[in-house]
Amino acid sequence: MTATSTTAIGTLAARLRTVLGTDRVISDRQELRTYECDGLAQYRVVPALVVFPHTAAECAAVVKACAAAGVPFVARGSGTGLSGGALPHADGVLIVTAQMRRILELAPADERAVVEPGVINLQVTRAATPAGYYYAPDPSSQQICSIGGNVAENSGGAHCLKYGFTTNHVTGVEIVTPDGDLVRLGGRAPDAPGYDLLGAFVGSEGTLGIATEVTVRLVRLPETVRTLLAAFDTTDAAGAATSAIIGAGVVPAAIEMMDALAIEAAEAAVHCDYPAGAGAVLIVELDGPAADVEAQFVAVERLCRDNGAFEIRIAADDAERALFWKGRKSAFAAVGRISPDYIVQDGVIPRTALPDVLRRIGEIAAEHGVRIANVFHAGDGNLHPLVLFDDAADGQAARAEAASGAILDLCIEYGGSITGEHGVGVDKAKHMPRMFTADDLDTMQLVRCAFDPRGLSNPGKVFPTPRLCGEVPGRHKGAHPLQEAGVAEVF
Amino acid sequence: MTATSTTAIGTLAARLRTVLGTDRVISDRQELRTYECDGLAQYRVVPALVVFPHTAAECAAVVKACAAAGVPFVARGSGTGLSGGALPHADGVLIVTAQMRRILELAPADERAVVEPGVINLQVTRAATPAGYYYAPDPSSQQICSIGGNVAENSGGAHCLKYGFTTNHVTGVEIVTPDGDLVRLGGRAPDAPGYDLLGAFVGSEGTLGIATEVTVRLVRLPETVRTLLAAFDTTDAAGAATSAIIGAGVVPAAIEMMDALAIEAAEAAVHCDYPAGAGAVLIVELDGPAADVEAQFVAVERLCRDNGAFEIRIAADDAERALFWKGRKSAFAAVGRISPDYIVQDGVIPRTALPDVLRRIGEIAAEHGVRIANVFHAGDGNLHPLVLFDDAADGQAARAEAASGAILDLCIEYGGSITGEHGVGVDKAKHMPRMFTADDLDTMQLVRCAFDPRGLSNPGKVFPTPRLCGEVPGRHKGAHPLQEAGVAEVF
Numbered sequence: 008m009t010a011t012s013t014t015a016i017g018t019l020a021a022r023l024r025t026v027l028g029t030d031r032v033i034s035d036r037q038e039l040r041t042y043e044c045d046g047l048a049q050y051r052v053v054p055a056l057v058v059f060p061h062t063a064a065e066c067a068a069v070v071k072a073c074a075a076a077g078v079p080f081v082a083r084g085s086g087t088g089l090s091g092g093a094l095p096h097a098d099g100v101l102i103v104t105a106q107m108r109r110i111l112e113l114a115p116a117d118e119r120a121v122v123e124p125g126v127i128n129l130q131v132t133r134a135a136t137p138a139g140y141y142y143a144p145d146p147s148s149q150q151i152c153s154i155g156g157n158v159a160e161n162s163g164g165a166h167c168l169k170y171g172f173t174t175n176h177v178t179g180v181e182i183v184t185p186d187g188d189l190v191r192l193g194g195r196a197p198d199a200p201g202y203d204l205l206g207a208f209v210g211s212e213g214t215l216g217i218a219t220e221v222t223v224r225l226v227r228l229p230e231t232v233r234t235l236l237a238a239f240d241t242t243d244a245a246g247a248a249t250s251a252i253i254g255a256g257v258v259p260a261a262i263e264m265m266d267a268l269a270i271e272a273a274e275a276a277v278h279c280d281y282p283a284g285a286g287a288v289l290i291v292e293l294d295g296p297a298a299d300v301e302a303q304f305v306a307v308e309r310l311c312r313d314n315g316a317f318e319i320r321i322a323a324d325d326a327e328r329a330l331f332w333k334g335r336k337s338a339f340a341a342v343g344r345i346s347p348d349y350i351v352q353d354g355v356i357p358r359t360a361l362p363d364v365l366r367r368i369g370e371i372a373a374e375h376g377v378r379i380a381n382v383f384h385a386g387d388g389n390l391h392p393l394v395l396f397d398d399a400a401d402g403q404a405a406r407a408e409a410a411s412g413a414i415l416d417l418c419i420e421y422g423g424s425i426t427g428e429h430g431v432g433v434d435k436a437k438h439m440p441r442m443f444t445a446d447d448l449d450t451m452q453l454v455r456c457a458f459d460p461r462g463l464s465n466p467g468k469v470f471p472t473p474r475l476c477g478e479v480p481g482r483h484k485g486a487h488p489l490q491e492a493g494v495a496e497v498f
Numbered sequence: 499m500t501a502t503s504t505t506a507i508g509t510l511a512a513r514l515r516t517v518l519g520t521d522r523v524i525s526d527r528q529e530l531r532t533y534e535c536d537g538l539a540q541y542r543v544v545p546a547l548v549v550f551p552h553t554a555a556e557c558a559a560v561v562k563a564c565a566a567a568g569v570p571f572v573a574r575g576s577g578t579g580l581s582g583g584a585l586p587h588a589d590g591v592l593i594v595t596a597q598m599r600r601i602l603e604l605a606p607a608d609e610r611a612v613v614e615p616g617v618i619n620l621q622v623t624r625a626a627t628p629a630g631y632y633y634a635p636d637p638s639s640q641q642i643c644s645i646g647g648n649v650a651e652n653s654g655g656a657h658c659l660k661y662g663f664t665t666n667h668v669t670g671v672e673i674v675t676p677d678g679d680l681v682r683l684g685g686r687a688p689d690a691p692g693y694d695l696l697g698a699f700v701g702s703e704g705t706l707g708i709a710t711e712v713t714v715r716l717v718r719l720p721e722t723v724r725t726l727l728a729a730f731d732t733t734d735a736a737g738a739a740t741s742a743i744i745g746a747g748v749v750p751a752a753i754e755m756m757d758a759l760a761i762e763a764a765e766a767a768v769h770c771d772y773p774a775g776a777g778a779v780l781i782v783e784l785d786g787p788a789a790d791v792e793a794q795f796v797a798v799e800r801l802c803r804d805n806g807a808f809e810i811r812i813a814a815d816d817a818e819r820a821l822f823w824k825g826r827k828s829a830f831a832a833v834g835r836i837s838p839d840y841i842v843q844d845g846v847i848p849r850t851a852l853p854d855v856l857r858r859i860g861e862i863a864a865e866h867g868v869r870i871a872n873v874f875h876a877g878d879g880n881l882h883p884l885v886l887f888d889d890a891a892d893g894q895a896a897r898a899e900a901a902s903g904a905i906l907d908l909c910i911e912y913g914g915s916i917t918g919e920h921g922v923g924v925d926k927a928k929h930m931p932r933m934f935t936a937d938d939l940d941t942m943q944l945v946r947c948a949f950d951p952r953g954l955s956n957p958g959k960v961f962p963t964p965r966l967c968g969e970v971p972g973r974h975k976g977a978h979p980l981q982e983a984g985v986a987e988v989f
Binding site for chain 2: 116117139161163172174175184188189190191192194195196197198199200201202203204206207209210211215227228229230250254256295296297298299301302303355356357358359387388422423424425426427428430431435439442443444446447448450451453454455456457458469
């Protein structure tokens with residue numbers, strides 16, 4: 008940081024302390040280091056300031072002060088994101104919304120709750136459960152991640168196969184624009200007139216502003232949940248079973264797959280006692296009315312057997328169900344037991360391409376001399392390959408990075424996407440041009456520049472190269488034709 | 499039209515004839531009159547030219563020529579819209595996409611179809627049915643309305659309660675931007691990185707460009723469909739039954755309500771033989787796996803009786819089911835049998851407010867001295883009040899218009915919306931400030947101006963007052979902070 012910018016930050020800090028009080032503005036270097044990264048620890052940047060607004064008005068005042076000072080700002084919820092979306096800016100303010108954690112309204116009869124952005128995902132479900140409802144999107148981090156972060160990243164989860172992503176469960180937000188204005192997008196109704204700016208905002212990763220209030224859908228708790236674990240010789244067989252289940256018209260709440268290496272890691276970490284010798288396991292969960300679930304569960308069991316399952320276990324109670332999930336949910340961390348370092352990749356392919364793509368991932372592993380474990384949401388083709396490497400071994404990190412990138416190319420080749428639920432953040436910005444043409448990216452920049460022409464709101468995220476908004480190949484400029492004296496004059 | 503603009507249009511027509519051939523450019527005044535309105539016939543404007551592109555490239559060339567000439571353009575599919583979204587511009591080009599009607603790809607195993615914008619809604623279902631799939635959004639006009647028009651208006655339908663609107667069933671589009679560039683938004687995957695511009699485009703009513711290719715979700719045909727018709731003394735009782743059904747965790751494919759006046763009209767027109775003396779009827783349809791539907795159907799029947807249904811009929815076969823729906827689907831047109839003129843209103847309220855709002859609509863009718871029939875999607879609170887009047891009677895039209903507007907105010911008062919599925923178009927642009935603050939509307943204008951700074955793409959629709967894009971209260975202008983020498987210089 009330059010001396011002049013230090014002065015500028017000092018001036019801004021003083022202004023923010025008058026807004027928030029001294030104890031909610033951090034400028035001490037040691038304290039600031041706590042916030043140097045989010046869930047993607049490979050990127051670390053110490054912010055210039057960290058602030059903790061308690062209300063929408065305070066959040067707007069902070070952004071207004073940043074805008075007036077020309078200082079960039081980054082919003083952070085619980086800091087669990089996996090793409091570095093909440094990575095701080097070295098010369099900027101980190102706005103932590105974690106203390107905005109009130110549930111403002113519960114209206115189960117209207118299937119709605121209104122919450123502040125710092126409310127923890129699982130707290131919404133806990134608050135709604137007594138009335139018989141829950142909040143459906145369930146990232147693995149749901150015990151700690153915030154609704155505001157979920158909105159920024161359009162978070163998914165195992166049960167998004169049946170229930171959809173965050174964007175399908177948010178009907179309205181109040182946001183602070185990059186200028187510091189409070190604006191409402193959407194509302195309580197399922198759909199609003201005018202542009203669906205709510206949809207554009209959800210998943211915009213903090214680049215269009217900061218959510219200060221979120222209206223979410225509540226979903227009725229299912230009458231029954233049934234879960235089975237099926238073991239197969241190969242991922243091909245497990246992939247074929249997945250396609251057969253969906254093709255039969257069954258939409259399970261979740262279909263999760265783990266391959267042999269992922270099973271090995273989970274066993275080493277949590278002793279989940281999955282069937283010995285499995286080349287792949289599927290966890291299939293059905294929920295809904297009991298009569299429906301029972302009939303479909305029989306069909307799912309048969310389809311697994313028809314496609315080569317050599318062992319099927321059916322959870323007898325919640326405890327056994329929890330055991331099935333324990334292996335799956337611990338898998339990412341468990342990989343640390345069998346490899347010193349690893350990259351968590353996140354991509355999407357059409358479900359029918361699963362067998363092909365898993366074979367090709369095996370080839371990529373062989374070509375690059377790395378091991379790749381696969382743990383993923385099979386039902387919606389959302390892959391999470393874990394690329395294992397040893398950072399201490401010469402060249403391995405580079406080969407792992409190359410293999411990880413090759414997997415994204417593979418996803419694109421099969422008509423999929425470079426991220427299913429972790430977001431672009433700082434991590435995948437460079438991959439955006441693999442998926443989008445320059446025209447596609449320029450079209451997105453039109454919106455970014457409309458909301459945030461100086462790029463103060465979470466700069467350096469999502470888009471591959473920061474550029475002056477004036478550089479975006481423009482739409483024609485000129486007067487509105489209705490304002491012209493006549494059409495001919497425009498010629 | 500001025501003499502100079504006539505010359506300009508002549509020059510443009512000549513250019514378009516070189517692109518499309520002479521027979522696909524209409525400039526004859528009599529022929530042009532065919533296109534003077536869409537489904538909302540109270541607004542009529544004869545366009546300067548009508549053109550029929552056959553491909554995306556031709557459509558792009560037409561828009562590019564319009565942009566170069568500064569001439570506004572309006573897209574039109576089948577012309578069935580009910581908010582005047584496809585009303586032509588007197589000095590502009592009407593681009594009819596009805597001849598772009600190829601189904602480009604059917605991929606039922608991936609639950610996707612790729613179609614041109616002129617493809618008729620029901621044709622997608624017809625093409626997918628042999629494979630066991632269908633296209634879920636079902637506007638009443640589905641036998642004639644186009645997918646492109648559905649995308650523009652984010653069309654709904656009776657079964658959107660369970661299945662969602664058009665925006666929930668489109669995963670990708672190719673569009674012509676207002677500059678004439680071809681750009682892709684979204685794709686085949688359920689979600690794409692970057693801004694959800696696809697979501698913003700769907701429902702943008704032609705103001706952000708023209709869809710030239712649409713990738714839609716296909717949904718598995720349900721195993722079973724069961725339909726009942728329940729008669730109640732009052733709309734209060736029918737509303738309470740609706741809330742009880744949803745509150746029990748049942749999500750029917752459709753819950754439709756008609757009040758006494760709507761029943762009277764339907765009887766007069768199609769002799770649907772609904773139960774005599776009913777103050778309201780509900781049509782409740784369940785679909786899905788047989789075991790599920792049977793169990794839930796029993797629950798629905800019981801909940802209707804518990805809430806005062808004095809007669810319940812269960813459709814024994816498809817013929818009887820069709821009879822139940824005949825009264826409902828003919829209701830709008832049927833109102834013509836009991837009133838010389840009528841306004842079809844479209845608004846949304848929270849479902850739990852139904853009894854209150856229907857009572858207030860009754861009061862509005864009394865206050866304004868008009869009759870109001872109610873036919874609507876009760877399950878999602880999407881009202882369609884029909885305000886009856888006689889244009890020949892002094893002052894009745896004005897009173898009907900006032901009553902119709904008062905109903906929209908009522909929807910907003912209860913936290914709902916001024917349109918559920920018909921769109922804003924030219925008809926409701928003036929009502930937008932009742933629902934949105936000036937800041938909200940300015941935020942939408944940021945996007946409009948980013949895509950279409952000269953307002954050439956469907957001008958005069960959606961937004962209440964055309965304004966120069968330079969007049970939109972701006973976000974701060976300036977250089978990107980990353981490009982600055984240091985933060986301090988910005989102070």
